[in-house]
Amino acid sequence: MDELLKINLNIAERLYPMKIRPEEERKLRNSAELVNSLINKYKKAYSQKDVQDLLAMSCLQIASELKEVEERNDANKMKEEINVIIQEINDFNIEKKNSTA
Numbered sequence: 001m002d003e004l005l006k007i008n009l010n011i012a013e014r015l016y017p018m019k020i021r022p023e024e025e026r027k028l029r030n031s032a033e034l035v036n037s038l039i040n041k042y043k044k045a046y047s048q049k050d051v052q053d054l055l056a057m058s059c060l061q062i063a064s065e066l067k068e069v070e071e072r073n074d075a076n077k078m079k080e081e082i083n084v085i086i087q088e089i090n091d092f093n094i095e096k097k098n099s100t101a
Contacts, residue, residue, distance in 0.1 A: 011035050012051050038062070 004019040009032040020028060038058035042049065049057075 012039055012055055034062070 003022070005022045005025060006017065006019055007025060007028070008015045008017050009028060010016075011032050012035075018028070035055075035058055038061055039051075039054045042054045042057045046053075046057075
């Protein structure tokens with residue numbers, strides 16, 4: 001079994017101790033950095049907000065962007081499936097044309 005790595009992630013000036021697989025470290029540190037940068041962005045824009053509000057706003061932005069990516073991926077899959085069907089129809093029409101010639 002892989003050894004777990006103990007790390008501390010700083011999010012909104014609080015440390016979160018975690019045990020993770022070593023290959024997850026970079027992704028998690030980058031994610032924490034993203035959350036902190038969004039918190040700082042909202043902190044500058046809305047000086048009266050508390051940390052809970054800043055975290056909620058950051059979370060909402062990240063979730064919204066994730067949904068956009070998911071929707072794009074679904075649309076791309078649909079386009080690929082449509083292209084396969086179109087190709088199959090074209091192949092069928094070519095075969096039908098060749099068999100009647």
